[in-house]
Amino acid sequence: MAEEFEPKIVAFLCKWCSSAGSDLAGVSRMQYPPNVVPITVMCSGSVSPLYILSAFNKGADGVLVSGCHPGDCHYIKGNYYARRRIALVKELMEYIGLEPDRFQMSWVSAAEGIKYTKIIKDFVNILKPLGPQTNLRRSQ
Amino acid sequence: MVNLDDLKKEALNLLKDEKVKYIIGYTEGSNGTSAAPAFIKNPEDTDKLVWNPGCFHNLTRFLRDEKKRKAREKHPDERPVGIVVKGCDSRAINVLLQEKYIKRDDVFILGVSCESTGVIDEKKVAKKLKGKKAQKIEWDTNRNLVVTTEDGTTKIPADEVLAERCVECPVHSPVVYDIFFGDKIKRTTDAQFKSVEKIENLSQKEKWDFWKKQFDKCIRCYACRSVCPMCYCDECVVDTISFAVTADTTAEEKAQRIKWIEKSPTPSETFIYHIIRAIHLAGRCIDCGECERVCPLDIPIRFLNKKLEKEAKSLFDYEVGFDPDQLSLVSSFKDEDPEDFIR
Secondary structure, three states: OOOOOOOOEEEEEEOOOHHHHHHHHHHOOOOOOOOEEEEEEOOHHHOOHHHHHHHHHOOOOEEEEEEOOOOOOOOOOHHHHHHHHHHHHHHHHHHHOOOHHHEEEEEOOOOOHHHHHHHHHHHHHHHHHHOOOOOOOOOO | OOOHHHHHHHHHHHHHOOOOOOEEEEEOOOOOOOOEEEEEOOHHHHHHEOOOOOOOOOOOHHHHHHHHHHHHOOOOOOOOEEEEEOHHHHHHHHHHHHOOOOOHHHEEEEEEOOOOOOOEOHHHHHHHHOOOOEEEEEEOOOOEEEEEEOOEEEEEEHHHHEOHHHHOOOOOOOOOOOEEEOOOOOOOOOOOOHHHHHHHOOOHHHHHHHHHHHHHOOOOOOHHHHHOOOOOOOOOOOOOOOOOOOOOOOHHHHHHOOOOOOOOOOHHHHHHHHHHHHHHOOOOOOOOOHHHHHOOOOOOOHHHHHHHHHHHHHHHOOOOOOOOOOOOHHHOOOOOOOOOOEO
């Protein structure tokens, strides 16, 4: 029997909320798929579109950017900038013909461990039928 | 109609009175259809200035060189540079002002109105002429292009030869200027994003196939980057040549430098180059269409920029290049920005 496809997810989590949220999920021993590679960034607003594309380029099947809820940003307005920038990236990806579902954004606060596990579970379920991402992957 | 003699006279006065360092304008090109950029320093050379349908270049790109040249000089000439701009180019100046790349005193703007037409697409005209060489081209008053070839003159309706961006242009006269030439004609376009919609209506697979076919042609010559008035970064993410490598730079240091994109024109790298280029121009591109014009492989690069212009307008109600004091698209936000895509 062929092995089931396990997607690789790169998650850019902001240090102040989402990273703490994922930590909470971990220390609370909540079960969630091991497909995600978390990368802590200082703020979701610091995630350049190049990070996202670079992740796809180097083999990610899905990319998640997660930050604080609007109004909760440690730097007051970083997540508002992120929201605008990522909306543009999403539109452009769709326009070029990449699967827009491979790229998601979420708001996860430090107290939302359950929400974090749910987002990852959903994301994995979305990515499994899509199969490996080959369009932007660098050929070896 | 734009009176060329007025333009020449004003240019002559500016140079005679030594109000400007030099004037960047258009002069007769060598192939009959296209004009050529000209740098006029001597008052007697102002006679060489032209204004015709082949003036499609965006001359604001040369302000980039001027700034770099000035930075190198020990005692720079502080006088402004005279520059001839069309409606679209004037918006580029507004964006450069908005980004504080240039100061308003650095330029003396000779704004020329496109009136009821615009500039031509050289390829469209060449197709119409079927191999004949044009000697002279001009607009008549009824929106026809009058082409003089060795066999006499022919009239071609403007809509058949206008550059696509001129058809979709929302402004037809400069929005910022010191002297204005021609008439201010209000012309509205109902199809500002028509070219984008053509691609938007394709299915996801068709879109991918379309762009893959286009980007596969790319040879990464970076002509689109060189010609763009907004691509003025000293160091570009796609090439690392400007990293200082000295005798002290160790091999380890060189190896550890971030290389976002490989230089080879393989499909994945070319895609990322073009996506990043488009993203970097989001809210800055004024749709002068130069990138597409200079592309040696005819990749419709403009469609990418136009798409982001459309989204900026529809999602964030942001229009580029009208107000030099507004905050840029990605360094501002509104509380009501859409967030329905966020979980």
